[in-house]
Amino acid sequence: MEKISTLTGVAVPLKRGNVDTDQIIPAVYLKRVTKTGFEDALFAAWRGDPEFVLNQEPYKNGKVLIAGPDFGTGSSREHAVWALRDYGFTAVLSARFGDIFRGNSGKQGLLTGQVDEADIERLWAAIEAQPGIEATVDLIEKTATVGDLTVSFAIDDYTRWRLLEGLDDIGLTLRDEAAITEFESRRASWRPRTLPVK
């Protein structure tokens, strides 16, 4: 996982609330056997609509999603994070997130920042005044900037630390690799082994 400190990219106003994980990625896409390549599945139900924000030219290469409240509620599918990430999003700002979605995001390197609802509205206004404008999300300062407007966001310290260090769950565990190796050296010889095949 890459270390994150500042992210800059096209800001996309998603002016809808209660976007649950089924809307982020419908169940029909869950049959796939890969962990990547979900960009076409993102918001699949809305992508056919030419009016949908991601179908509008300035927003096509969106990197920072600025969404209505209660983003990512519903089922725990990790694919919701994969789809956002595969499309190119590196950060999502919203007034409220689904808990599991936020947890999954932190583990997969997608920054989720909690921003006051009024500030979300101000961000939307700033973006719509200049469609295609970039946003800069600063994880060190915990701020998001669009043009002249800078708002602050909340993120829990633990997740922030992990994103700054680029630690996914596995990376985090591997910090204890010496302890794992030491444990293995003490493992009794009667304990099971699948190899060699008997």
Added chain:
Amino acid sequence: MSTPSSSAPGAGSEVPNESSDNAPEGVDTAAADSASLDTVAIDTVAIDIRELLRADAEAAAAEAEFADTDLDATDAAAAEAADATPAADPAPAFDAQDTGAGAGRPRTLAEKVWDDHLVVKGENGSPDLLYIDLHLVHEVTSPQAFDGLRAEGRPVRRLDLTIATEDHNTPTLAIDKPIADLTSRTQIDTLRANAKEFGVRLHSLGDLEQGIVHVVGPQLGLTMPGITVVCGDSHTSTHGAFGAMAFGIGTSEVEHVLATQTLPLKPFKTMAITVEGTLRPGVTAKDIILAVIAKIGTGGGQGYVLEYRGSAIRQLSVEGRMTICNMSIEAGARAGMVAPDDITFDYLKGRPHAPAGQDWDDAVAYWRTLQTDDDAVFDAEVFLDADTLEPFVTWGTNPGQGVSLSESVPDPSTIIDPNERASAERALEYMDLEAGTPLKEIKVDAVFMGSCTNSRIEDLRAFASVIKGQKKADGVRVMVVPGSARVRIEAEAEGIDKIVEEFGAEWRFAGCSMCLGMNPDQLAPGERCASTSNRNFEGRQGKGGRTHLVSPLVAAATAIRGTLSSVSDLNEDAKRETVGA
């Protein structure tokens, strides 16, 4: 042995020790009462647990394996792979204990196994890092895990603690032909490619050791007491029958174990399920666990490791114990365990991967220390009387909606809890059943004998012993699916295949089959099935299919009579015939 009190000592208890003056309510309790299952006023415990945890359980059920009933079986399976619940965050349990040495304080079986796998003890609320002795892999929940390793350039840390098999999608007929369903074939092909690329031992369709992952581990002697076992499948709890700590994990945890051979976990709470007495003829391990789930509810075990104990459990074979531990998850528990004893050691000895020589002696000496200490205390306790237990059957669409086979379909209007009442009403509508209908009058269209709950050689023997020399009822389709290729061969050596075929039933190749209908083995809409599997969710065995969970003995008797039946009904029939003749 701790006192039969519901109150957990110290912090972390969620089970108030007060006798509830709520009259026992709900179908579950009614079932338990009429079956005289409760020996002590411990019913209160079960009810309290259930009420406290219902919300959690519902949340869990929504995320649980294959629970998404909006999807067809295949979608549901894929959704399971995708929606697997991330490591649950059960309330801290054996917390604040010095687990370093483990000595000094009385501990339960689960705590002993946990302590002996601590790589790093979590501090300040962070999880423990637990070592995993055995990782079982199958085609549904592993593809993205391998993909994740590939993306980060990580190898599998311990190929020698990892083993894969094909089971959920495999056909049970014409296994030499390419798999027709594209999703199924893709998952199988992906597992084969991943196993080859990473060097994982794989038993493919056609191989002697291929079969349901939870049948394969034990038959190879890889599952043994005192180890930790994980698999991307919720019925991993099966392996707890040996006194192992075994639980299902989600796909990202599969990746985590492949990469590190460890898992960060918060300890579980412990619950004792004590079953005393002797089972009557025709009553089996399956009836015990169906009765337990009916008693504590599908959320009653949430956050707990269940330890099954008492004289009735001690008398069970390892296969019977596996049937019980297998369904722990249906009570919402993360794992189920039985302390190892001579029955366990006899079962294990001489199996291909069982310890041998000095290792065997060392292992047995250690395994004997795993019994729960006499004065260890469980966070909750439940009691069940084996003497009065009857064959059990489910009438609804969750495994907790069950009653004794001699009873009638319950009346939802007598259920006080509005959620449970609504759920019972919905269930009866889906199952097309009238309240008050005697269960024994319910006709079935199909009988499924198989699944990781009941597809081992002992299960097939029990089934065969009842149908031997008989003919199946007209119009009933009977399918017998061994749990593994090896079980199939063993059964054939004993002539079980002939008995099955002469009975008029289908003798199939090994796999999950109609347990979830990811392969072509499915019920047609509206078909009713007596099934030895573990989940009676809507559409589980095929869209619109209706499932009654039963034991192999009840499945056999039902296949003969065409209506839900027990072995004792067959004896009655025989008596009547003799008298009439």
